[in-house]
Amino acid sequence: MAHTMAGNKKLLTRVRKIKGQSIALENSLEGEHECLKVLQQIAAIKGAVNGLMKEVLEGHLREHLAAEDITQVQRMEEVEQVISILKSYLK
Numbered sequence: 001m002a003h004t005m006a007g008n009k010k011l012l013t014r015v016r017k018i019k020g021q022s023i024a025l026e027n028s029l030e031g032e033h034e035c036l037k038v039l040q041q042i043a044a045i046k047g048a049v050n051g052l053m054k055e056v057l058e059g060h061l062r063e064h065l066a067a068e069d070i071t072q073v074q075r076m077e078e079v080e081q082v083i084s085i086l087k088s089y090l091k
Contacts, residue, residue: 011055018048053089057082 025041064070065078 007055007059011052014048014052014055018045018052021045021048057086 021041021044025038025045028038028041060082065075065082070078
């Protein structure tokens, strides 16, 4: 998990942005704003979550799967875990 610790500030900034967008979406729905504005906010949240996933996934692949000090068995276990997470994420 070293990659998330190294980029902790950047990742937390992304999460806080998503949190703010989520609150804005909630406020839009409570205030009965136009459908297009709600859809735009949903799209922005999805894009932000995808960006966060990309950052964490890239760090994981570089730090863990590309590590030279793990066995082939460990590497395959990591691959299977990442595949499982991606399948869940892409449902």
